[in-house]
Amino acid sequence: MNLKSKFNIIFGLQFSQVSRFITFLIISAVFTKQHLTHLTKAEIGDFELMMLLASALSYFWVTGIIQSFLPLYNNNHIFAKRDDFRKKSPEIFNTFLLLAFFSCGFGLLILLFRNNIYVYRDLRVVPHAIPLVVYFILSNTTPLVEYIYYVRNRPYQIINYVFWMSAAQVVLVCGSVILGFGIEIAIWSLIAVTAVKFIWLLVLLERYAEFKFSFQYIKTHLHLGMPLVMSCLLSGSSQYIDGFIASWTADPAKFALFRYGAKEMPFVSSMANGLGNGLLTEFSTPERMRRAMYEIKTKSLKLMHYLFPLSIVMMLSSKWIYTHLFNVEFHRSADVFMVYLLMIVSRILFPQTILIGLKRTRVVFWASLLEIVLNIIASLIFMFYLDRGIVGIALGTATIHVLEKIFLIAYNYYALHIAPKAYIPIRWYLFYSTVIAIVFILIDRRIIILN
Numbered sequence: 001m002n003l004k005s006k007f008n009i010i011f012g013l014q015f016s017q018v019s020r021f022i023t024f025l026i027i028s029a030v031f032t033k034q035h036l037t038h039l040t041k042a043e044i045g046d047f048e049l050m051m052l053l054a055s056a057l058s059y060f061w062v063t064g065i066i067q068s069f070l071p072l073y074n075n076n077h078i079f080a081k082r083d084d085f086r087k088k089s090p091e092i093f094n095t096f097l098l099l100a101f102f103s104c105g106f107g108l109l110i111l112l113f114r115n116n117i118y119v120y121r122d123l124r125v126v127p128h129a130i131p132l133v134v135y136f137i138l139s140n141t142t143p144l145v146e147y148i149y150y151v152r153n154r155p156y157q158i159i160n161y162v163f164w165m166s167a168a169q170v171v172l173v174c175g176s177v178i179l180g181f182g183i184e185i186a187i188w189s190l191i192a193v194t195a196v197k198f199i200w201l202l203v204l205l206e207r208y209a210e211f212k213f214s215f216q217y218i219k220t221h222l223h224l225g226m227p228l229v230m231s232c233l234l235s236g237s238s239q240y241i242d243g244f245i246a247s248w249t250a251d252p253a254k255f256a257l258f259r260y261g262a263k264e265m266p267f268v269s270s271m272a273n274g275l276g277n278g279l280l281t282e283f284s285t286p287e288r289m290r291r292a293m294y295e296i297k298t299k300s301l302k303l304m305h306y307l308f309p310l311s312i313v314m315m316l317s318s319k320w321i322y323t324h325l326f327n328v329e330f331h332r333s334a335d336v337f338m339v340y341l342l343m344i345v346s347r348i349l350f351p352q353t354i355l356i357g358l359k360r361t362r363v364v365f366w367a368s369l370l371e372i373v374l375n376i377i378a379s380l381i382f383m384f385y386l387d388r389g390i391v392g393i394a395l396g397t398a399t400i401h402v403l404e405k406i407f408l409i410a411y412n413y414y415a416l417h418i419a420p421k422a423y424i425p426i427r428w429y430l431f432y433s434t435v436i437a438i439v440f441i442l443i444d445r446r447i448i449i450l451n
């Protein structure tokens with residue numbers, strides 16, 4: 001694959017991620033326009049709960065299976081390497097079987113225990129359970145479509161597929177509620193589009209996959225993928241923990257307010273993760289390690305110059321954005337969103353990159369596990385004992401994320417003798433962190449009034 005093709009294919013995947021975010025943002029915005037849809041906040045909350053459950057029970061294993069599929073494609077000891085690019089791939093078929101197995105397995109668990117899973121403050125059973133199961137089973141195999149195009153070097157097919165599927169989701173889901181059919185039909189409309197995606201996946205399997213089952217390949221795939229699954233489970237758990245705490249302690253209307261606000265800026269997490277992951281291979285020798293830490297320091301400084309001012313502007317604009325993009329009843333969501341903007345204070349630090357690069361992954365694992373426990377405790381303390389309500393859930397998460405990074409920085413310093421200044425532009429970091437914290441406090445204390 002030449003450089004231009006590689007750039008195009010990466011752009012195709014980035015387009016897919018951005019399109020998903022924009023699609024559900026449009027759907028969320030339309031749902032709040034009560035003069036068009038007549039949906040209540042409770043109905044919106046039920047929809048958001050369904051999407052939370054579908055994502056929380058699948059994000060880690062879908063990501064792990066897909067990520068481990070890529071290095072195994074046409075490069076494993078089970079299947080012979082193919083010189084002809086046009087030949088069909090048994091790796092694609094076996095990866096589909098893995099995704100289908102996990103989808104059906106988790107879907108069956110949801111179906112069996114649907115009457116034993118209680119949500120909201122009044123402990124009712126999960127709403128829309130049957131549509132949730134159908135959506136769950138169909139939706140968690142369809143991400144393979146984009147990665148089939150990826151390994152076949154077809155970036156424009158990714159863009160075409162994502163564009164038309166996203167457009168169909170917006171039209172059918174939003175159209176259902178605008179025409180007065182209600183949230184139930186909107187959910188089944190989402191499932192209909194997902195079913196079309198699944199049918200298209202079957203077409204691509206017939207076109208590009210060799211239907212050759214291999215238990216040895218499945219074992220190899222799982223052996224490579226399980227560490228990635230666990231890593232994804234720990235690193236991405238905080239937003240789902242927050243969502244579940246909100247679902248168990250609030251009513252459907254307040255849960256909708258929380259979910260609409262519980263969003264980090266996509267640029268922050270994606271650019272920070274890209275920087276951290278891109279340097280993981282640069283720690284093989286002391287000299288390369290020094291260069292890698294210098295790269296972390298200089299490139300993180302560039303990110304700070306862009307992302308901190310952008311986050312501050314978003315914080316000052318949040319009330320206006322939420323009032324006009326959604327409606328005035330969702331102004332409380334802006335308070336949650338402002339807290340999530342504070343996550344940049346921890347996201348922009350990279351002590352974990354050094355530890356993973358040096359293969360000290362056990363330290364990162366235990367720090368992540370401790371973070372999950374403390375996250376739950378801190379969120380409940382902020383929510384109830386400090387009387388911050390749903391905003392307290394986000395405050396607890398933001399606080400614990402910072403403490404986790406401080407712990408990892410301290411470990412690097414005391415155990416590995418790596419000074420923070422070797423990979424953190426300390427003065428700029430403290431300056432920007434102080435500024436965004438002051439802006440947040442001034443808004444929180446209503447010294448700065450946002451309209």
